[in-house]
Amino acid sequence: MKIQEFHVGPRFISGKGATTKISELPIQKAYIICDPFMEQSQMVGKVTEVLRNSGATFKIFSKVVPDPTVQVVSESIAEIRDYKPDTVIALGGGSAMDTAKAVIRVYSETEKTESPYLIAIPTTSGSGSENTAFAVISDPVYNEKIALVDDSMVPNLAILDTAFTMTVPPSVTADAGMDVLTHCIEAYVSNKASDFSDACAEKGIRLTWKYLLEAYKNGDNTLAREKMHNASSLAGIAFNNAGLGICHSLSHAIGAFFHVPHGRINAYLLPYVISYNASLEAHGETDVTRRYAEIAEIIGLAKITPTQSVVALISAIKQLSEKMSIPARIEDLGINRSEFESMITKMAQRVMEDACTPTNPRTVTLGQIEKLYRSLR
Template identity: 45%
Template sequence: MGNFKVGPNVYFGVGKLEKLREINCKKVFIVTDPFMVKSGAINQVTDHLDAAKINYKVFSDIVPDPPLEIVSKGIKAMDEFDPEAVITLGGGSAIDAAKAISYFRNMINKGLDSQKTDKKVLFIAIPTTSGTGSEVTSFSVITDKKFNVKYPLVDEAMVPDMAILDANLVKTAPNFITADTGMDVLTHAIEAYVSTESSDYSDALAEKAIKLVFGYLERAYKDGNDLEAREKMHNASCIAGMAFTNASLGINHSMAHIIGGRFHIPHGKANAILLPYVIEYNANLKEFNRNEYSDTAKKYAEIAKFLNLTSSNNAREGVKSLIRAICTLKRNLNIQSSLKEAKVERKDFESNLEDIVNIAINDGCTKTNPRYPNPTELKEVFKVVYEGK
C-alpha cells in the first residue's frame, strides 16, 4: 500500500504575487538573502504587503548553504517579532533556511511550554530560482560549517502552506545559475523516477518534469528573457519537487551533498557532474546478458523512450542514449564533466575520499537508491566522477 501527498496550494503564472494581498494576517516575517534586498527584488513582495497594510520584518542574513548559526539567529529574530506568517523569498538556500527557522522555532516553543497551543504560522514560499522545488517539499538542507557537512532534514511539518511561482522573479537569474538549477530539477525528477519509493503518482510528475527540462532548459539558458521557457522551468522545478518529496531521491544527492559541502561546488552543478555516472552505476549493465536487465535499467530506458532519444526497446541502448543526451545537454550548458574539470585538487580529493564515502553512505537519500552501494562500490563511483572519461 502506497501513500502520496499533494502538498501546498500552488499559484503559478506571471503576476501571481498579487495573491499576497489576500493573506489574512497583520504581521509577516520575511526570510531572504542580502541580494534580494540590494537588488530591490524584495519590493515585489513588500509592495503588496504595504498595499494590504500588513506589518513586516525582514531577516536577510541568509547565505548559500545556510549554516546552523544563521538558522539559530533567524529563530531568535522570528521569536522576537512573533509573526502570524512567514514569507521566504529566494533560491533553495533561503527557502531551506526559512523552513528550518520556522520548524525549530515551533519545536522550541512547544518544548518550553507543553501547554502552549500556538496557532500555526502560515508559511509561504516564493522561489526566485527554478531548481530545488523546495517550495513544495518536506526537505531542508542545512550545513555544519565546522565539519563541512550538509545535513538533509526531512519532516512533513516543513512543507509550506502556499507556494507562489511567478516567472518575473527568475528573468534576471544569470545563465550559469539557470544551468545549475535546471540540472538540479532534472536530477530530482530522474532520481524520483527510479527510487525504491516511486509510484504511478510520482512517476507521472517526474516524467512531466523531465520532458519540460529537455524542452526548455537550453532556451532559458540562452535567453533569460524568454518568459515561456522561464515559466516552464519554474513549473518543472515545482513538479519535480512534488515527485521527490513523495518518492525521495538516491545516491546522486547523497554524493552531491558531501561534494558540495567539502569541495564548495554549487549543489546543482554537483548533481549535474554526477548524473551520467550514477545512472551508469545504477543501471549496472555489465552484470546482465544482452536481453536481461535490471528493473532500474528498464526504467532509465523508459525515460529515453518518452524523450524520443531512441526507437529501440533494448534497455542497454535506452540507458546509453539517456546518458549521451544528458552529457550533450551539460556541454551545451557549459557544465564540467568531472570533479577534476571543476578544479578539485587531486590531493584534496584523495585525502577526503574515505570520509566522503562514509558520509554519502549514511546520507538519508541513499536508502531509496535503486541499487544499494557498499563502501567499495561507492568509492569507485567517486573515483570515476573525479577523473571523468
C-alpha cells in the same frame, strides 16, 4: 501490492505577477527570509509593496547564504522568537527555502507553538523546495550537511511568479535546471516510486528537456521560464513522495567539503550514477535498466534495447551539460583532485548516512561508493 501515500504539498498560485495574490491573505505580521541580493536588488520590494498596501507589517531577515548554515538559522530563530509573526515568507532559491523551513521547524518545536503560515516564493527554478518536506542545512564547523525531513516543513502556499526568474543568469539557470532534471530522474527510478510520483516526474522531465536550454540561451523567454518553474515544482512533488538517490547523496558530501553549487555537482555526477544504477558494468538488464530506458523514450531518443537506451540517455545528458558549459571534470569544478581523493573515505561514509541513499534503486555498500568516487574523471 504495498500501501503507498501521495502528498501534493502546498496550494499553488502560478503566473507572472502572481505575488500580488498575497494581498488576499489575512496577513498581519510577516517575517521575510531572503539573501542580501534579494534586498539590494529590490526584488524583495515586490513583496513588501503588496504587504504594505494590504496593511500588514513586516520584518526582513536578509542574511541567507548559499548552503545555509546552522549559525544563520539560529540567528533567524532568535529574531522570529522576539517578532512572533503570523506569516513567514521565503523569497529566493533553495537556500532561502531551506533556511525558512529549518527556522520554522525548530522555532515551533522549541517554543511549543503553532507554526507560522509559510509562503514560499522561489526566484530560481531548481530546488523544488517550495513544496517539499526536505531542507538541507550546513554545519561548517564539522564540514557536514544535515538533511532534515519533516512534513511540518512543507510550505502552506507556493507562489510561482515568473517575474522573479527573468533575470537569473545563464550559469545559475543551468545549474538549477540540471538539479530539476536530477530530481525527476531520481524520483522516477526510486524504489519508492508510484504511478502518482511517476506522473509528476515524467512531466518534469519532458518540460526540462524541452525548455531548459532555451531558458539558458534566452533568459527573457517568458514561456521557457514559466515551464521551468513548473517543472521544478513538479519535480519537488515527485521526490517529496518517492525520495531521491545517491546522486544527491554523493553531491551532498562533495558540497559539504568543497562548496561547489549543488546543481552543478548533480549534473556532473548524474551520468556516473545512471551507469552504476543500471548495472552497465555487468552487461545485463535489470528493472532499473528498463526504468532508465523509459526515460530515454520520454525525452525522444530512439527506442532500442534497454541497455543501449541507457547508454544513449547518458550521452544525451552529457551533451546537454556541455551545451550549457557545465564542467565534466573534477578539476573544472574547482576541486583539487589530490584533496578530493584524500576525502573519499569520509565522503563515502557521509553518503551511507544520507537521507537520500535508502531510496536509491540499487543497493550500495561503502566500498561501492568509494569505488564510484574514485571513478570520477
